[in-house]
Amino acid sequence: MFTYRGNIHIHTLYSDGTGTIAEVAAHAAAAGLSYIIVTDHETLAGLPEEGIHDGVVVLVGAELNMESHHYLALGLEQIIPGNVDNPQEMVDRVHRAGALGFIAHPFEKGSPYIDGGKCFPWTRFPDSGFTGLEIWNYSSHWRGRATSVLRTLYWFFFNRRAAMDRPPPEGLALWDRYTDSGLRVTAIGSSDAHATRVGPGPLAVEVFPYRFLFRAINTHLCFKEKMSGDFSTAKEQIYSALEEGRCYLSFDQLHPGEGFSFTAAAGDGPIRAIMGEELTMGEDLRLTVTSPTQRSEIRLIKNGRLLQRRSGTELICPVAEPGVYRAEVYYRPLLGKPRPWIYANPIYIRS
Numbered sequence: 001m002f003t004y005r006g007n008i009h010i011h012t013l014y015s016d017g018t019g020t021i022a023e024v025a026a027h028a029a030a031a032g033l034s035y036i037i038v039t040d041h042e043t044l045a046g047l048p049e050e051g052i053h054d055g056v057v058v059l060v061g062a063e064l065n066m067e068s069h070h071y072l073a074l075g076l077e078q079i080i081p082g083n084v085d086n087p088q089e090m091v092d093r094v095h096r097a098g099a100l101g102f103i104a105h106p107f108e109k110g111s112p113y114i115d116g117g118k119c120f121p122w123t124r125f126p127d128s129g130f131t132g133l134e135i136w137n138y139s140s141h142w143r144g145r146a147t148s149v150l151r152t153l154y155w156f157f158f159n160r161r162a163a164m165d166r167p168p169p170e171g172l173a174l175w176d177r178y179t180d181s182g183l184r185v186t187a188i189g190s191s192d193a194h195a196t197r198v199g200p201g202p203l204a205v206e207v208f209p210y211r212f213l214f215r216a217i218n219t220h221l222c223f224k225e226k227m228s229g230d231f232s233t234a235k236e237q238i239y240s241a242l243e244e245g246r247c248y249l250s251f252d253q254l255h256p257g258e259g260f261s262f263t264a265a266a267g268d269g270p271i272r273a274i275m276g277e278e279l280t281m282g283e284d285l286r287l288t289v290t291s292p293t294q295r296s297e298i299r300l301i302k303n304g305r306l307l308q309r310r311s312g313t314e315l316i317c318p319v320a321e322p323g324v325y326r327a328e329v330y331y332r333p334l335l336g337k338p339r340p341w342i343y344a345n346p347i348y349i350r351s
Contacts, residue, residue, distance in 0.1 A: 001241045001274060002223045003258060004248075006035035006238075007214050009063070009072060009104065009137065011191035015040035017197045021060075024210055025053035031203070031214035034227065035238055039063040044079050050231070057227070057234045063104060064090060069122050070104040072098075072134075075239055088126045095129040100243055102188060103133035107170040108146030113152065125174070131243055132186030134249070135175055135343060136167035138217045139192035139208060145167075146272055161253050164217070166340040173256045176304030177344055179324045186276065187345055189217040189249025195305040216253050220260070222274055243346035245263050245276030254331045254341050259292030262327045262344040264319070275327075278348040286317040287347065297330040297338045 011017030012024055019027070021038060025075035028036045035057040036044050046060040061074035073080060073089060077101045083090035094101040103122060110119030134140075145163045149313040155163045167189075178185040191213035197204040199329045220242040226235045243249055250257025264273040267284040279285075289298050293312050298315040300308045308315060311332070319325070326346040330338035 001261060002032035002073040002226050004221045005218050005229055006033050006221065007191050007218050008037045008188055009134045010036055010038045010193045011040055011041050012038055012166050014043055014044060014045040018197055021046050021049045021058060021212055022053060025056050025058050028056045029054035029211040031211050033214055037061055037074060041066060042079065042082065049075055052231050057238065059235060059238065068120050070120050073099050075099040087124055092128040100131040100239060102131055104139045105140035106174060107168050108140045111143050111146035113144050113146055113149060132188055133175060134190050135171040135187045136189040136217050136249060137192050140215055141168065162166055164251055179302050184245060186245040186346065187343060188219045192328055208239060217249060219247050220251050220257055246274060247345035248275060248342055250342045252338060255293055260342055262348050263288050263289045273347050275345045275347060278350060281325050281349055281351055283321045287317045287319060287325055289315040290309055291329050295332045299328040301326045301328060308321060319349060322349045324348055
């Protein structure tokens, strides 16, 4: 299995970001990313600039809607209007266009100190037709945590990782409800990068630069073959992995997420499924979660409930019955409690 780290949900000068696509790609290369997905607001103006830049595969989608029900549409050939009042209709149109769709920051909370508390949550969720949802959006989550001036200033200047205590629990619960209902839903982590500059002229402070965010919450894609050097093929590989859920998200500022895996096999036989895939219940089926560091607490979740927990680099669990199994890894710092770190998409075991 080959793993590729990238960043999703990025804004450029084509909407309300501050960098060109070429500049953003250069920052992504400096951060060691393999791919990025630009999603400017309601425009595909950057589509002609798709390609491989500085060794990074650059894809261009769009973020639909401006006031609420923000939706990431990936793989569009032409822009599709959003629909704030009836988001299911928007989701269906994106689906009919053959594009992928992700619910963006579904439970976003505002801050009284940022844009007067303005935020863009979802209030009417789709029943079907979408690919997945963001369960951890760095910029959105940070804004919702900024409820105290002193704490926010301390976090921003001295300990930015402290604000990223965990993904919003409502988002995790929504994901589990969807998958428990029989849907296959891909969870992703994202940055919502803008590299906004605040302040006058030369004194302006760049809030969360691109390069900083590209080392924060990333989505690691899992391929069964190496990523192609041909752009069109690499684009197909990336979107296929996202559509099928062959990916996991990692808060890479805690510890690099490379080296993680979540697989299913029968006994000591070959791997039968990786995260995002589906297989039929069989004899001696077991799940294996592998973490890249000993400083891990691995958790196996079945149908939204904790099934097993183990410290160290590996958890092996026999499968007793069908279900939706996903994995989480918490990172154990030298001091303090284990912190949420990696979230893997489910392996769906059917009867």
